[in-house]
Amino acid sequence: MGKTNGEKGKEGEQMKDKNIEEKLLNELRINPVIQVAVKKVGTSRATYYRLRKDKSFAKKADQAIEEGVKMICDMAESQLISAIRDRNMTSIIFWLKNRHPAYKDKLELEGRVSLQNEKLTPEQEEKIVKALKLGFGKENKNGNVTNRPRD
DSSP: OOOOHHHHHHHHHHHHHHHHHHHHHHHHHHOOOHHHHHHHHTOOHHHHHHHTTSHHHHHHHHHHHHHHHHHHHHHHHHHHHHHHHTTOHHHHHHHHHHHOGGGSOOOOOOOOOOOSSOOOOHHHHHHHHHHHHHHHOOBOTTSOBOSSOOO
C-alpha cells in the first residue's frame, strides 16, 4: 500500500529541513551572523529558530557559530598584523595594550577609611586585608596592601 499525500508531504518537508540545516551550518562556519547566513541560504530567521528547537541542530549550530567566530578572529588578527607591518600606529598601540603586560591599562585605587570612635575587631581587620590581597595581590614590606609595585 502506498503512502498518503500527507505522509509524502511530511517526508518532503523533513528532507527540505535537513537540506536547509546543512546549508545553514555550512554558512555559519563561514559567516557566524545568523541574519547573513539565513539570507544566503534563502530562508528566514524564523525558520532558523524553529530548527533550533531540535537540540541536536541547536548544538551543531552553536558549534558552527563558534567555528565561524574563531575563523573571523583569525582573519582579523591577520589583518591587524599586516597593519602593524605597515607601521600603522593605531594597530601597534592596540596590539601592545592587549598583548603586552607593560602596556595594559592600569587601575590605581587610593583611599582612606575613617571610623568614628569605632575600632575594627581583629577578625574584621583580617577579613579586610584578605579582601584587599584578593583584589590587588600585593603587600609591601610594612604589611600594607597596595596596588602599586612592591618597594
